[in-house]
Amino acid sequence: MKPLTLRLKKQLRFRLDGSFLTENNFKSVSEFKKLKILYGNKLYNVAQLFSISGQNIKHIIVKASNHKIDNIGYKMKDMTIVIHGNVGNSFGKEMLSGNLSVHGNTLDYAGSGLVNGTIQIFGNTGRYLGGKPVGKNEGIVDGVIYIHGNVGDHSIQRMRRGIVVINGNLGNYCCKDMISGSIVIKGKIGDHFCEGIKRGTIVTTQKKLASNYLTTNNANINFFNFFLKRLYAMIGKKVFPENFNLQRFYCKKGNEDLSEIFLIGK
């Protein structure tokens, strides 16, 4: 079966709630085409706004998307959605399982309250990546987010579990009050990183980050190679070169947290 492919028929003047892709339990393409969605102050059928082809309702491709479509992948479960173009706010919000990817940039709150599944952003993402959804006290609960570009400020707040991989740079005030989880950052990290962290693993190339931490002795960590192997299998790409020097730092000085930093050196 060919994936269900949607293409915007016209340029959007108003914001569009993209949660209709995942929130309604439509069982057939015809049912999907007749779905009523609010655009501006009028109700439209999906088929009026998008040209639709393909049959597989569990595998959706959206072409010519733009930043005015919010909430794509909201509470998505056991689906694959691929977006070509940019997307708006709350991309993959409270996603439950499946694969969600965008070949473009996103606005704020991408992956907020991610419960499980994999989100790939091939461009940059705005502020509050993996942030706390309204009324919740935790950000990312589990799952994987892989950002090929850069990430904005105030991202990854109160992360509980899961893995975030950032190929580019990370903004200021990120990973605040992090509870646990793993973050892999290949690029530069902004100021006020990891304030109020409790536990969690940071993998970075930035030596300055480790200055606040206690250095551990040069012991072999079986876990790290295992972690990278599993991570590369999940995201389908190698983040770091084959050979590197690894140094582990544990527990912030003067702070009784249990966080750790794996510093990757040449």
Add this chain to the structure above:
Amino acid sequence: MQIWEKELIYRGLKIDDTFAEAFNMKASRIIVTADNKKWAKNACVSFTGFATSVIACGIEAGIEKELNSNATPDGRPGYSILLFSMSRSQLEKQLETRVGQCLLTCPTTAVFSGMESDDKIPLGKNLRYFGDGHQISKKIDGKRFWRIPVMDGEFLCEETTSRVPAIGGGNILILAKNRESCLLASETAIESMKNLENIITPFPGGVVRSGSKVGSKYKSLIASTNDAFCPTLYGVTKTKITKNTGCVLEIVINGLTTKDIVNATKIGIDSIARSKIKKDIVAISAGNYGGKLGQHRFYLKKIIK
């Protein structure tokens, strides 16, 4: 292949028209890895020690096969181990004890679950407390792992492994003219089964000499020597061997499914039938309790067809 119905001959090897009696068991698989094969083997040999029979050891365990680096979860060489037990509680208890005493203690090792099912049993779930608060949990791809600080770095173990229904007690008896030939034939059969998946031969070197029958003249014993196959008791008790039989050895096979045991039995018999040693083999037989105890019967006649 040539089978004569009356004598039941397979490739010139006489096969007794009997069956092996086997039991329902519960099984689990773990994968043990280490920095090199030597230490992985040390850990596995220790883990599978004193695990020959559920009668007194609690579980039956053995190394299933060797795994090279690209077949293990952490990219290091290792071995997969199968464990069989009659009950869930015994399997849980033995697994935890043996991981704690034989794998946690062995330098460089890590342990992972080797199978998937909905029925989970603890692997590192309780062992983590050895970390005294410094243990670190990581949930990767839906599975939880524990990192326990130890003196050589960290012991990495998966939180749970799975339990599946299995079968224990499939067997063949090798009846030979002398002990030397019997041992050689047994070794040939074991060698041919060495890398088969889903089975283990839990006894020392895969071979057992003390086959048993149910009951004893002593009331306190539930099992005693299988006198029908003891060459030294030929003519004294009701025997199942011929006068020219000087030695009988048994290969016990535990497997995850009926198919696995049938396959292993066939390969074992076939390897003996193809070897030069078969001239000294009197017959191939199988051990059973009259079909009264076990839930499974493996008829040799059907297996070699």
